[in-house]
Amino acid sequence: MKTLIELYDTTPIENVLATEMFRPQEMILICPPEVEQDRDYRRSLRSYFEYRKCPVKLTFIPVSMLDAVKIERVLREVIEAHPDCAIDIAGGTDASLFAAGAVSRDIPVFTYSSKRNTFFEIKNAPFAHSVTCGVRLDVRSCFLMAGGTLLQGREDNEQLKAMLPQMEKLFDIYTKYRRVWNRQISYIQKISSAEAGVLDAMGRWTEKAGDRHVKADSGLFKELAKAGLILDLKMNEEGMSFRFPDETVRFWLRDIGAVLELQVFRACLEAKCFDDVVLSAVVNWQGNAIQRDSVSNEIDVMAVQGIQPVFISCKTSEIKTEALNELAILRDRFGGKNSRAIIATSGMATKSRAPMRSRAARLSIEVVEWEDLSFERLVARLKARPMR
DSSP states (O other), X not given: OOEEEEEOOSXXXXXXXXXXXXXXXXXXXXXOHHHHTOHHHHHHHHHHHHHXXXXXXXXXXXXXXXXXXXXXXXXXXXXXXXXXEEEEOSSOOHHHHHHHHHHHTTSOEEEEETTTTEEEEEESOGGGTTEEOOOOOOHHHHHHHTTOEEEOOSSOHHXXXXXXXXXXXXXXXXXXXXXXHHHHHHHHHHHSOOSTTOOEEEEESEEEETTEEEEOOHHHHHHHHHTTSSEEEEEOSSEEEEEOSSHHHHHHHHOTTHHHHHHHHHHHHHHOOOSEEEEEEEEETTTTOOOTTOOEEEEEEEXXXXXXXXXXXXXXXXXXXXXXXXXXXHHHHHTOTTOEEEEEXXXXXXGGGHHHHHHHHHTTOEEEOGGGOSHHHHHHHHHOOOOO
């Protein structure tokens, strides 16, 4: 097989997986006109194969994916011009699959089953007969195949892997002071600076943070000092002072949601089932074309298991419908039907949250609540691999 004919699918992996596996010289993507006209997507798809070290010529042929007659005509023309070709019917619309069936005859045809992670020969394609898919992706690849790109997030993920013990200590302290955590982080924000290189903090026992006064919890700060998360803690009748060990820990203690994101990140690494884990994965929807109107989103934690991306959002507050909808949109846009979406919250699994859980279930979003945030239980939840 020199030429692979792909039927465009809205699930990104369906458009690239067979090329990854069987390495044709050319991939012809039969796609909607708006896809063929999208320069950012075409550039991003070429970047994907370059990044994956999979040299292939990409050809985009536009046609309405709802018009079986036109698709059939296009397929006949492509087959006539490329005699050593095969058709992948893993993706595509009903109309395109109908057209592929009409023109295939002696042409090799194969498909892929996500449930079995295996390619299957439909006819005349022995190279795809019960072949297990061995492709393993990383986060950058997942974005590139969907027309986006991974931007630099706020964290150095390699550096973070050396700080797992500090993350564990931080979450242990959070567990003890969860009910006052948000107010105490507001206090730390008030008495410290986010300016580069400024690690000293000083304040009175009570500071005005926003529209209210917040009193420092001395027990919390003593725990932070004991764990080495703050240094040189000094307390007197008027207030306290201390120093952050570095800018990374300073960020953790100035950001309300950081502690939950770090717990999920640490659990993903400990699960040892993911090929890549990224904290603060920022995706640009327009690929490498950074423009004034570019759309970007941050995914708190993103992991990849084989070819299945996992999108994880972390909330220390109540989960609103908007947060669920945003997560579902990101999952569908950059992962597709076989990806996972998880929302982790420090809230308890109370009856009052039943409508939220019901809404999440309708969107195929897994909900992880406080009872499952202990390290062992969280690792177990992440290892579970439900398919949509």
